[in-house]
Amino acid sequence: MEVIIRPTREKATTLVARLLLDQIKAKPDSVLGLATGRTMEEVYEKVAAKNPDFSECSSFNLDEYVGLPGTDENSYRYYMNEHLFNKINIKLENTFLPNGVAEDLKLECEEYEREIGKRGGIDLQLLGIGRSGHIGFNEPLSALFSRTREKALTPVTIEQNSSLFDNPEEMPKQAITMGVGTILAAKRIILLATGKEKADIIAKAVEGPITSMISATALQLHQSCVIIVDEEAASELKEKGYYRWIFKNEPEWKKYQDF
Numbered sequence: 001m002e003v004i005i006r007p008t009r010e011k012a013t014t015l016v017a018r019l020l021l022d023q024i025k026a027k028p029d030s031v032l033g034l035a036t037g038r039t040m041e042e043v044y045e046k047v048a049a050k051n052p053d054f055s056e057c058s059s060f061n062l063d064e065y066v067g068l069p070g071t072d073e074n075s076y077r078y079y080m081n082e083h084l085f086n087k088i089n090i091k092l093e094n095t096f097l098p099n100g101v102a103e104d105l106k107l108e109c110e111e112y113e114r115e116i117g118k119r120g121g122i123d124l125q126l127l128g129i130g131r132s133g134h135i136g137f138n139e140p141l142s143a144l145f146s147r148t149r150e151k152a153l154t155p156v157t158i159e160q161n162s163s164l165f166d167n168p169e170e171m172p173k174q175a176i177t178m179g180v181g182t183i184l185a186a187k188r189i190i191l192l193a194t195g196k197e198k199a200d201i202i203a204k205a206v207e208g209p210i211t212s213m214i215s216a217t218a219l220q221l222h223q224s225c226v227i228i229v230d231e232e233a234a235s236e237l238k239e240k241g242y243y244r245w246i247f248k249n250e251p252e253w254k255k256y257q258d259f
């Protein structure tokens with residue numbers, strides 16, 4: 001795991017956008033794992049602004065609310081269309097999200113996993129982090145080997161996300177999410193977190209013990225995972241000096257110093 005601390009949210013989101021664009025340049029038919037949430041909006045805006053070529057890419061989102069069709073403004077399908085897919089040249093038929101209104105949710109989850117496999121697995125997975133420490137909707141006690149499945153949302157998550165609904169009561173209490181194991185199978189992972197309210201959970205995820213109570217801690221097991229944070233989200237990390245040294249000195253990061 002590597003940690004990159006950028007001075008501001010602006011710089012953190014610009015770096016993530018750059019890394020995503022570099023991925024599709026290096027591999028035009030990349031299979032991308034995409035995330036939703038407020039943090040990602042700025043990343044997608046910056047990606048779309050560069051007029052990128054996504055024509056050969058496919059994408060799989062982490063999660064979707066159970067019970068919301070893609071036409072619902074609060075669904076993650078709607079979010080992705082609005083914030084990214086409608087602004088770039090990706091073929092909509094190559095964009096996948098779990099179907100939250102599938103008749104047989106278990107089968108839907110199995111098919112989602114199969115489709116990822118058929119396309120050769122995820123090359124680059126983007127992640128945000130919830131205040132409960134979830135990645136995707138892998139709430140506390142999610143098995144570290146779990147695969148795509150239905151998951152009940154915790155009160156912390158419901159509190160965090162319900163403010164996005166016109167009527168907070170209408171927020172679904174269940175979601176379909178890629179499992180922790182699905183996420184760990186991606187070839188490369190980038191987690192982005194910004195703002196003071198993420199500082200505590202970032203410190204636990206990066207420097208705390210691995211536990212299924214905080215699914216983001218499982219990222220410590222991954223061979224190629226980068227955590228990108230702004231100063232506020234980094235404020236409770238203990239080894240900041242070391243992380244900064246790595247970013248400054250590792251050849252891999254040389255060309256990204258100014259982003």
Ligand code: GLP
Nearest residue numbers: 036037038039128129130136137
């Ligand atoms: C939702 C998503 C998560 C995401 C989180 C962060 O809960 N299921 O995948 O990481 O939002 O949200 P925000 O960026 O709004 O803090």
